[in-house]
Amino acid sequence: MLDSTTNKQLIKQVLTNAKTIAMVGVSLIKKEETSTLIRRRPSIIVMKYLQEFGYRVIPVNPSSTGKKIYGETVFAKLEDIAIPIDVVNVFRPSKETPILAEQSVKIGAKVLWLQYGIQCQKAQEIVESANITYIANKCIKQEYQRLFLKVSPVFPALKN
Numbered sequence: 001m002l003d004s005t006t007n008k009q010l011i012k013q014v015l016t017n018a019k020t021i022a023m024v025g026v027s028l029i030k031k032e033e034t035s036t037l038i039r040r041r042p043s044i045i046v047m048k049y050l051q052e053f054g055y056r057v058i059p060v061n062p063s064s065t066g067k068k069i070y071g072e073t074v075f076a077k078l079e080d081i082a083i084p085i086d087v088v089n090v091f092r093p094s095k096e097t098p099i100l101a102e103q104s105v106k107i108g109a110k111v112l113w114l115q116y117g118i119q120c121q122k123a124q125e126i127v128e129s130a131n132i133t134y135i136a137n138k139c140i141k142q143e144y145q146r147l148f149l150k151v152s153p154v155f156p157a158l159k160n
Contacts, residue, residue: 012147014111014133015140018086020056022078022109023047024100025091028064042115043091044069046141053144058085078103087111089140090118097123105130113140 026043047057048070058081059069065076075081078088078100088104090097090113097114101123104112111133112123119136127134145151 008147010133011135011138011143014087014113014135015144015147018055018111020058020083020085021050021087021089021140022058022060022075022081022085023089023091024060024078026057026059026061026069026074028061028067028069028074042139046089046091046115046139049141050144053148058083078107078109081107085109087113087140089113089115091115092118094118094120094123098126101126104132111135113138115139 023043023046026047027041047059050057051070056072057070058072059074060076060078060081061074062076064074067074078085085104085107086109088100088107088109088111090100092100094114094117097112097118097120101112101120104127109132112127112135114120114123114136116137116139124134124136
């Protein structure tokens, strides 16, 4: 296990070097949903936030394939994305992460990042055996805020 200083340095390095993030589990905004409901979806908030700080965030969600979320086309699975992915950021249950870890290896991602509440020993073993960085149980948005903006990690609502 990494100590907090090493962990902080690793996360800062990941966020500095990453340009393209595949976000697995981003939900499509449905027309019948109110803006209040949309603002409560962590994946939507995180995607928009990362885009505002210069990252290209590609949504992955098989139930919304071909549609657009914040200007990016949604893909069914990681292997469908034709460009190199630096970070695979996951908003799915822990039990689904071994498959996502295998897909991350297959596409040559550099990092598998599991959001708060998501962690899996098997997924960690899969990616680390392929020299892919594993980060779990941390919010990528909050880590960005903490390390680069020096602000308390908060989860504000999106502005229209």
